[in-house]
Amino acid sequence: xxxLAAMGAWLEFAVRWxxxxxxxxxxxxxxxxxxLDLGLHRNRNLASGADGEEWQVHGGGFYHIQKYLVxxxxxxxxxxxxxxxxxxxxxSGFFLLVLVYYLGAEFYLIDPNVMDLATWQAVSISLASLxxxxxxxxxxCNVFVNANQTVLMVALFAVLVAMAWFYTQVFTGxxxxxxxxxxxxxxxxxxxxxxxxxxxxxxxxxxxxxxxxDAKYGKIAKQRSxxxxxxxxxxxxxxLSNHYPLAFATEWNWVIASLVFLMGVTIRHxxxxxxARKGNPHWTWAVTALIFIAIVWLSTAPFAQREAAVVTRFxxxxxxxxxxxxxxxxxxxxxxxxxxxSGLMWAPKGVVLxxxxxLTRHARAVYLQAGISHxxxxxxxxxxxxxxxxxxxxxxxxxxKG
Numbered sequence: 276x277x278x279l280a281a282m283g284a285w286l287e288f289a290v291r292w293x294x295x296x297x298x299x300x301x302x303x304x305x306x307x308x309x310x311l312d313l314g315l316h317r318n319r320n321l322a323s324g325a326d327g328e329e330w331q332v333h334g335g336g337f338y339h340i341q342k343y344l345v346x347x348x349x350x351x352x353x354x355x356x357x358x359x360x361x362x363x364x365x366x367s368g369f370f371l372l373v374l375v376y377y378l379g380a381e382f383y384l385i386d387p388n389v390m391d392l393a394t395w396q397a398v399s400i401s402l403a404s405l406x407x408x409x410x411x412x413x414x415x416c417n418v419f420v421n422a423n424q425t426v427l428m429v430a431l432f433a434v435l436v437a438m439a440w441f442y443t444q445v446f447t448g449x450x451x452x453x454x455x456x457x458x459x460x461x462x463x464x465x466x467x468x469x470x471x472x473x474x475x476x477x478x479x480x481x482x483x484x485x486x487x488x489d490a491k492y493g494k495i496a497k498q499r500s501x502x503x504x505x506x507x508x509x510x511x512x513x514x515l516s517n518h519y520p521l522a523f524a525t526e527w528n529w530v531i532a533s534l535v536f537l538m539g540v541t542i543r544h545x546x547x548x549x550x551a552r553k554g555n556p557h558w559t560w561a562v563t564a565l566i567f568i569a570i571v572w573l574s575t576a577p578f579a580q581r582e583a584a585v586v587t588r589f590x591x592x593x594x595x596x597x598x599x600x601x602x603x604x605x606x607x608x609x610x611x612x613x614x615x616x617s618g619l620m621w622a623p624k625g626v627v628l629x630x631x632x633x634l635t636r637h638a639r640a641v642y643l644q645a646g647i648s649h650x651x652x653x654x655x656x657x658x659x660x661x662x663x664x665x666x667x668x669x670x671x672x673x674x675x676k677g
Contacts, residue, residue, distance in 0.1 A: 287374050294367035301360035302507055308357070309504045312497075313551035315342055344490055350482055358472050365464035372457060376401070376450055382653040386447040400445055401454060404438070408458045409465045416499075424498065428505070428540075435459065435536055439529040447654050448524040449517045455532050456513030459506050466499035504547070508539035520643060520650030521574040531570050538566050575647055589635040592674035597666050602628050602641065605657040642671040 315327030325341035332338070376384045380394040384401070392400070411434055419427040438458055442451035474492035481488040512535045516522040522531055545559040589595065609616045610628040626640065627633050634641065644651040645659060646667035652659055 283374075287371070290367055290371050290374060294364065294371055297360055297363040297367055301364045302511075304357050304360060305500070305503055305507060309500070309547065310550040311340065312342065313547055315340075344493060350479070354479075356472065356475070358467055361464050361467040365460060368457065368460060372401070372453075376453070381656065384446055384450045384654070386649075386654045388655050389443075389447065390445045392445070397446065404442070404454065405458060405461045408434075408438070408461055409469075412462045412465070424501075428502075431502075432533075432536060436529075436533045439532040443529040448520075448528045448649060449653075452513050452516040452523040452528060452532050456510050456516075459510050459513070463503045463506055463510070466503055470499045471496040505540055505543050506536075508542055509536045512539075520648040522570075524644075524648035524650035525574050527573040531573055534566050534570050534573075538563050541566070589638045589671075589674045590631060592670055594666055594670035594673060595631075595634075598641075598670045599631055599634055601659070601663045601666060602634055605652060605659045605663065606641075606645070608657065609652070638671060638674070642667060646671060 311329065315329050317327035319328060321328060321341065323341060324343070326344045328339065328341045330337065330339055377394075377398050380397055384397050385392050385394070412431065415427060415430050415434070419430060435455070435458075439451070439455050442454045442458075445451075446454060474496045477492050478488040513532065516532075522528065525531070541559040541563045545556055548554060548556050606628050608614065609619055610622045610626050612622070612627055612629065614620070614622060626637055628637060628641070641651075646664055649655065649664075
């Protein structure tokens with residue numbers, strides 16, 4: 276039993292590592308090529324017929340880069356296709372979704388207090404939502420193909436806000452934000468697999484057949500690549516959110532997730548404008564900071580309180596005995612030196628909550644994870660009710676007031 280559990284943990288670790296490695300490769304190449312394209316000098320009437328060029332220095336060497344709108348006169352040898360980073364990021368991410376959320380649905384995907392689903396129902400909703408995302412996005416791109424691209428981005432944002440709300444109505448908060456990230460990442464990988472690479476292959480095939488490629492294929496690919504550029508940072512935030520209960524396990528988690536997309540736009544706008552040599556719109560950083568402050572406020576509303584570092588007072592604070600009983604009944608079956616919950620070999624994150632001293636030592640974590648957020652117990656498997664959470668909040672604030 277231990278060997279299987281250890282093997283499962285290492286399998287998850289390996290897949291997560293692969294996911295991080297491939298995501299870094301994909302994001303890095305995406306950011307680089309967007310910056311390169313925006314920074315090209317296009318006013319030099321190059322003899323090669325290229326649309327623009329740029330000189331760069333890195334690692335002690337100089338690089339002379341030229342971009343062709345369609346293709347050069349002759350097909351170059353050793354043409355590099357940037358696609359596998361995207362494919363493996365999505366595949367490893369989906370495998371991780373299966374390992375953590377589908378196989379661990381009882382803990383991480385389903386919360387009976389949100390919607391009492393069977394595992395197969397929750398998994399079906401998850402899969403259907405990812406497929407729906409690509410279909411809806413494709414329809415939007417086709418409808419707004421000739422419109423101002425800002426209109427298209429606003430329409431896409433509306434879909435993302437709707438999905439953020441939807442996911443919080445069917446899954447745990449943790450799974451909701453993770454799924455919103457997977458939903459967005461599916462659009463991004465779909466752009467590469469279904470649009471960008473096929474369009475580039477059409478151009479290459481035309482060139483090899485002696486035909487003049489249609490420039491529209493490159494234009495469409497560039498549009499989808501730009502969408503990916505603006506969606507990348509929100510996806511990173513959403514994928515990391517499961518480590519921060521104040522992001523995923525609060526009442527306004529879907530609003531927080533929606534605001535994260537706006538932060539992604541403001542940050543990328545600064546970089547894209549800077550790389551295009553059109554100035555440095557520092558106002559975007561001010562807007563980003565204001566949005567983040569709003570997120571921080573939403574994460575603790577309506578329980579925002581000033582925390583005082585008076586840990587020694589926790590045991591004497593009003594309600595301590597009641598909270599200790601709550602923690603023993605709702606948390607200690609997992610957070611114990613020898614957990615009794617099936618499948619757990621040690622206390623999650625090494626947090627033990629068996630004694631009064633344990634509770635006072637981890638008071639802040641209990642307050643954040645089980646008081647003002649619903650991060651713990653995961654999927655509320657031990658049925659901690661609102662009265663229990665209110666008691667934890669009241670006890671913690673009683674100990675830290677002043």
